[in-house]
Amino acid sequence: MSFIGLYPEKLISHIFQPTTLASFDSLRKNSRLDFRRELFQLNESVRLECPDYNGCFLPDNFLKSISKNHEIFGRLPDVKSPFNSISQRNTMFFEVVQNLNKLFKNKNKYLIDFLLPHFQTADIEIRLDVEGEAVPCDLWRSSPTKTVENPITDCYLTDLLLHLANGNSFQRIAVVLFGPNCYCRIYDPEKGGLSYHLLGLHQTKLRQLEKKGFKVVKIPFxxxxxxxxxxxxxQQKIFKSQSKH
Structure with missing residues (x-):
């Protein structure tokens, strides 16, 4: 139901009751049916999409009790070599990152991160200023940070002051890649070919990214x-998205 934005509050509160969570834990230990990933996803989805919900949630120490190797924790894609993974999405990721480096002239103007950690798949964040220019990641913060790679120079401070003068009103762009496994493929007799329908899990992700203030740029395989x-x-997809905002 959460895939279509339905969250029955009584049912959700029952799921997160300590006694129900204990039953899930017993099931995991006795039959190896592990629902912790689904529980975490539901928990965070409710926080994002149901601001008026006042029922039970997962305990605050829920993630601390789980091994770092568990599937609940995502893995960043390998953007150094496309040959280290059989995932078509990871291959797409590699190609897109290589072209972003060309587009931004290898400057640090994008970030690969888990924009929604409960979905276990990383995406690409870019921020555009009021003029539609990509903003270096170091200027996303409101105050400069000196590092070995990014010393504070007069040019750096000038750029920072310009962005602050514009109100630091950056447009947050989420570049989301969708591989073949993200779609249901249906033969369309009228078109004489396949039509692709994004699965509910990924539609939920798009909806929640928008709720977090992102302008989503969808990249289907x-x-x-x-x-x-x-x-x-x-270039067309990323910068055209800003003009529509």
Whole structure:
């Protein structure tokens, strides 16, 4: 039900009751049916989509009791080599990151992170200023931080002051890649081919990213071009999204 935005409060509160959680834990130990990932996803989804909900949640120490190797914790994609993974999405990720480096001239203007940690898949965040220019990650903060790689220079401070003068009103862009496993494929006799329908889990992710203030740029596998056309495609998708905001 959560995939279509339905959250029955009484049912959710019952699921997160200590006695019910104890039953889930017993089930995991006795039959190896582990629902902790689903419970975490539901817990965080309720926090995002049901601000008026005042029932039970997972205990605060829930994640601390889970091994770091558990599937509940996502893994960042390998963007150094496309050959270390059989996942088509990871291969897409590698290609997109390579082209983002070209687009931004290898400057640190994007971040690969778990924008919604309860979905276990990383996405790409970019921030655009009021003029539609990509903002270096170091300027996302309201105050400068000196590092070995990014010493505070006059140019750096000038850029920071310009962004602060504009109210630091950055447009947050979430670039989300969808591989083949994200879709239900249905044969369309009228078109004589397949039509792709995004699965409910991923539709929920898009909805929640928007609730967090992101402008979502969707990159489906069947739309992403290869070769030199990909750079122009990404440029159009990312910067066109800002003009629609």
């Amino acid at each position: 069947f739309e992403l071009p290869g070769g030199p056309d990909q750079l122009n495609y990404l």
